[in-house]
Amino acid sequence: MVRAFLNSMAFLSAAGLIGTAGAAYAQAVDESDAIVVTARQRAESLQETPLSVNAFTARTIEEAGIDRPSDFIALTPNVSFIQTTNVGETQVHIRGVIQPRDTEPPFAYVVDGVLVPNPNAFNGELVDIQQIEVIKGPIGSIYGRNAIGGAITVNTVRPGPEFEGRAQAAYEFEGEEYKLGGYVSGPVIQDRLYARATVSYTDRAGYFDNITRNTEEDPFEEIVFRGRAIWDVAPNVELDFGAGYGKVEGFSFNFNNQFSGTPGFTNGVSTADTSIPFVGNLASFNDQERYNASARLTWDVLGGTLASYVAYTNLEESMGGEGAADLALFGAFLGVPGQPTPGDFFTDPSLYEGYGPTDRDGAQYQERNQSDTSFEVRFTSDADQRFRYIVGGYYIDFDRDILLLTGDFGIGTSIREAPVLSPGQAGVSGTGGDNANSAWAVFGQAAYDIVDNLELSVALRYDAEDRENVNTVDGGAIAPLNATRTAEFDRLQPRVSLRYEASDEVTFYATYGEGFRSGGFNPLGSRFRIINVDGKTDTTVQDAFPEETSKSYELGAHLSILDGRLAVNAAAFSTQVENAHFFQFFPFSLSRVISIVQENEITGAEFDFQARLTDYLTVFGGAGILDSEITENNELPGTVGNNFPFTPDSTVLLGAQLRTPVWNGVDFLGRVEWNRTGEMWFDTENTPGTARPEIDLVNARIGLEGERWSATVFSRNLFEEDYNVDAVVLNVPPASTFNFVTKGTPRTIGIELGMRF
Secondary structure (H helix, E strand, O other), rough: OHHHHHHHHHHHHHHHOOOOOOOOOOOOOOOOOOOOOOOOOOOEEEHHHEEEEEEEEEEHHHHOOOOOOOHHOOOOOOOOEEOOOOOOEEEEEEOOOOOOOOOOOOOOEOOOOOOOOOOHHHOOOOOOOEEEEEOOOOOOOHHHHOOOOOOEEEEEEEOOOOOOEEEEEEOOOOOOOEEHHHHHEEEEEEOEEEEEEEEEEEOOOOEEEEEEOOOEOOOOOEEEEEEEEEEEEEOOOOEEEEEEEEEEEEEEOOOOOEOOOOOOOOOOOOOOOOOOOEEEOOOEEEEEEEEEEEEEEEEHHHHOEEEEEEEEEEEEEEEEEOOOHHOOOOOHHOOOOOOOOOOHHHOOOOOOOOOOOOOOOEEEEEEEEEEEEEEEEEEEOOOOOOOEEEEEEEEEEEEEEEEEEEEEEEOOOOHHOOOOOOOOOOOOOEEEEEEEEEEEEEEEEEHHHHEOOEEEEEEEEEEEEEEEEEEEOOOOOOOOOOOOEEEEEEEEOOOOEEEEOOOOEEEEEEEEEEEOOEEOOOOOHHHHHHHHHOOOOOOOOEEEOOEEEEEEEEEEEEEEEOOEEEEEEEEEEEEEEEEEEEEEEEEOOOEEEHHHHHHHEEEEEEEEEEEEEOEEEEEEEEEEEEEEEEEEOOOOHHOOOOOOOOOOOEEEEEEEEEEEEOOOOOEEEEEEEEEEEEEEEOOOOOOOOEEEOOEEEEEEEEEEOOOOOOOOEEEOOOOOHHHEEEEEEEEEEOOOEEEEEEHHHEEEEEEEEEEEO
């Protein structure tokens, strides 16, 4: 780890590439003030923070065209984002700690100081944002359970005493996408109450044609409302109210299947192959509706600030579409002499047609609904003391209901028009559970300046969680209706940091931290089905899975020289993950489960830089390398020594931004970004031919900006790289390997117009 850190620093010094600390992107060329972050839940200069943080300011968000989480994650070394088969099913992988399907994320998601516990709420339109911070490394001591890989915080723009507003419109040609949005903000009661209202609407026809249905495969529509109000109750008391609403109507299960013999698939099984057209005859859907409300009180008292909040969120999401194959027909054949066996559906092209054009429609339907109520109270001491501390407590109660059903209708139409999928319906099988959970935590942080330029900080948090699962789909003796399971998880999460400020321009730090992600329940009866239907008699998969833990060491440095015109952020780290969660799909029993990889060793290094070459021209970039090795896996012992899935071996970013006056009051803005994501595997077996090769994407923006208006032409994936963003890789003897792949977004070109008032 030390060698990787020193090599990174030596490379940067030799190249002369010293950039803004913690910023993997170009800051505005006239923005010389230090970036202030709240990664340790108190405001401090990023230069002084003993953490690896990538901070995106409001101006950078606008200039880079950051609209959704995938945009800022693409600018963050060693962090990757995968949009899978529906808007709520996204995956964020941080430094080799991954987010498998059907489980909790590896990061805490915080909006305006309020923890958002539902992972399906992350992937939404980013509108009117003040700052985004991506914190890397286990940070559970500060943010609690699930911050095993880091945290992502989003702060919206606060309403203030000035009346202001903005309207924005955009059109993108490839997807025929219309986007409208804006905000209005100002005083409601002078000097006492301020409010801000934001709206965004997106309507996209789709990027990909379905040649069977002669329509787009992936239509998408989203509307987002958000309101925020600040009430100055007294000179030292503030109430911050927030509320939001979002609604999505989109698509799901947009896989292309790669079975040998699949029509249109002739190049052999490869996750790099993008030649297969969309041919499914079922029109999918994805409906999501979400509400949230919160109230946050801050009270400046003697010696510090007392803060508390109460928050409520509710999200309901349903989706349906074509299945992998008409596996629901198994029931008609099993045990009948001379009839097909389950294995034949993967070896005889005349039987299977997953995501295909015929009317053997193996349909699937899912629901994932969650409501939660949370409370937090904390006291933060004043920052101008040699000894600084934070203490507090947290409680959450959340209900999460999950339903997965499969069936076959032979109708060749829209699943919306099909008979209602329900447990007990003829030809329908599935799993489901109502989950009632509660968790509480107590936490504390303390920082002490041993001498003026040497700080020791310690953080400690204790989390405890109770989970209950009630089976809602009658699975007979192996999964009786209303069967109840319970589990408890708790963990003490420490973090220790030492920060040394060698000068005003150079800061070094060393940290040790731990994190954990709660365990949970697989569908009841999963183990029985995997053993008796899939024939995996040696499987270690259980109907419940344990918590995942991580321990990480990190060395890092922040440098800023020449009045901030040249600066750098660099880090090297080593992480050990125990009981790593990993998604597995067993095709014959249709079991979707979380499997356990007992131990995974991760080492890596990263840096990011900015060089403000002139008052008008900035270059920026960064890189990350990861070596994630499976060191123990009882489910598949032969995978020891393999790369852990969903962990690119490298990420590289390089870009430039030019902002220059062209005439009185009007600036020209040009920006280009090149992003490379290295080779990545999708299964623990590292099956030959299934590694996704490196991907090179280029984004560009040019435009004019006046004091109150802007006009921009933009392109994402400018050079039209064809790639698959996601894959499910399966080994099923005697069918060998087959995949389900999800195509990445093609080249997009559009225009944006904005007006401020």
